[in-house]
Amino acid sequence: MERRKNMPDLKDQLHAVWLCIQIPRAGGRLLETGTEDFLKSKLEGTLGNVPVIVVLTKYDILVDRVERTLNEASLDGLSEKAIQELVKEGAETEVQNTCIGPLEEFTGSDIPHATISTAKGYKETLTGLIQKTETCVNLHLEPDAAVMTSVAQRVHPGLKIKALIKIGKQRYWNALMSCPTFKNNQMKDCLRVLHNDIVDVWNFRDPHKYLRSQQFRDLMMTMVDNIQAESTTTSMTFGSSMSGPIVSMLGALSGPAAPIVVPIAAVAVFVAQWVYEVYQISDVVLQRLMAYIMHLTLVLQTLFFVSKSRVLTRRAIKLAVKSYLASPIKEEVLTRIQDYVQGLAILAHADKDILDKIEEMMQFYEMDAAQVSELEAKIPDVDLLPDEPW
Incomplete structure (x- = not known):
């Protein structure tokens, strides 16, 4: 990363880092020692302006787990759409408690993050990650780097x-x-x-x-x-x-x-x-x-x-x-x-x-x-x- 960061041509330089972490079960540990060391190096300025986005992976597994643990009695009379919204709210709460909270507690700041899954039906999460990455690159690096980010990706036509x-x-x-x-x-x-x-x-x-x-x-x-x-x-x-x-x-x-x-x-x-x-x-x-x-x-x-x-x-x-x-x-x-x-x-x-x-x-x-x-x-x-x- 240090070598790429200092390359003379913008197209060869480091534009962003995706730090991928699988969403843990409730009570599980989010950050391993190596992950903590890397985040410390970012907070200490080692990467300069290069943005780091924490990518919380396998979101589909979390959604399935939340759906399985719902109280069936509470679902009586609800439409399929209402149940999906209930599952989504539960999954977002779980992400906040097991991922975002511990992450912010460790870094003391708001690190950009995205929850994603490559499973069928979750393409929108990948589009959201690409959008967030482009926004971060545009905010912290020169505008041409954000353009290169948009050209390189094959997820978001917008x-x-x-x-x-x-x-x-x-x-x-x-x-x-x-x-x-x-x-x-x-x-x-x-x-x-x-x-x-x-x-x-x-x-x-x-x-x-x-x-x-x-x-x-x-x-x-x-x-x-x-x-x-x-x-x-x-x-x-x-x-x-x-x-x-x-x-x-x-x-x-x-x-x-x-x-x-x-x-x-x-x-x-x-x-x-x-x-x-x-x-x-x-x-x-x-x-x-x-x-x-x-x-x-x-x-x-x-x-x-x-x-x-x-x-x-x-x-x-x-x-x-x-x-x-x-x-x-x-x-x-x-x-x-x-x-x-x-x-x-x-x-x-x-x-x-x-x-x-x-x-x-x-x-x-x-x-x-x-x-x-x-x-x-x-x-x-x-x-x-x-x-x-x-």
């Missing part, structure tokens, strides 16, 4: 959106209409820059680099080819509007493994001429750049739920694309962009406002831990192998 916004602000999103990086380049090259940055933030397990393939790029460019959208006044959240199409698509895959058909073939034959035009300031160009950023972000957010942290296949990517195209979000995003661009007074001087609008739209579709858990519970686990061609 933090991916936050990292994407931060990276966009640091780079060229704040100058989409006056960007020297894009000047004198064809639109396909400008989109390639945007594409790579967004894909990198999501950090999928993509050893074959399918997300950087020309086939996937062409598919995304086709998605912004038609920039005319039907006007709509309906507002929705990502979870409510995406769960239906994803669940429907995955349900269809539970039978024979029929190929997933997306408009890849048409793209391979014809790519719109505008892709080869040289970047220039216009409302159409702005709409396409904004649409590409939003569509790609939301397709990858859909892929997050479809892939479930597994190695990516072309079949999984095509399923995510098809689910997104089947949802009402694509047209809603385009309508929001069109309404915004048409309302701009002076296009060439609107860079700051454009960045704010992209941030606003991304935050609108960002999901918190509870929404992530709710959507994941609805999505069945489907084997996306064997793979299939584009």
Whole structure:
């Protein structure tokens, strides 16, 4: 840890420590001697600003134990939901008495902590741990370390959106209409820059680099080819509007493994001429750049739920694309962009406002831990192998 803490490159440095301790039974000892020594070194400043988060593991075992010890007579007439709340309250009380109290007594301070389980149905606890870690890193280290934390993790899609916004602000999103990086380049090259940055933030397990393939790029460019959208006044959240199409698509895959058909073939034959035009300031160009950023972000957010942290296949990517195209979000995003661009007074001087609008739209579709858990519970686990061609 000392070696990593002093490395010159931020990406190689120590950003946080998870101190994992299994939740003990009532009366059991929480801190072993080695754990106490480590906490003392933190309190004495040996780790400097590097945050330590105490991770209390196997929370599911505690919940089961609390449920078994409930007085059955006291449960008469209670709904299943009320019983679950009663169990949760009992488990939280147990954690406070056997873990948090002794921990605070030893350290004399409030050490960040999280209760987790890797058992099925407890994914929200992992999301909470990742959220707490990102918050601690952001509070105690330089902002770029928190961004790296969000990029590295594969649990919380909401933090991916936050990292994407931060990276966009640091780079060229704040100058989409006056960007020297894009000047004198064809639109396909400008989109390639945007594409790579967004894909990198999501950090999928993509050893074959399918997300950087020309086939996937062409598919995304086709998605912004038609920039005319039907006007709509309906507002929705990502979870409510995406769960239906994803669940429907995955349900269809539970039978024979029929190929997933997306408009890849048409793209391979014809790519719109505008892709080869040289970047220039216009409302159409702005709409396409904004649409590409939003569509790609939301397709990858859909892929997050479809892939479930597994190695990516072309079949999984095509399923995510098809689910997104089947949802009402694509047209809603385009309508929001069109309404915004048409309302701009002076296009060439609107860079700051454009960045704010992209941030606003991304935050609108960002999901918190509870929404992530709710959507994941609805999505069945489907084997996306064997793979299939584009």
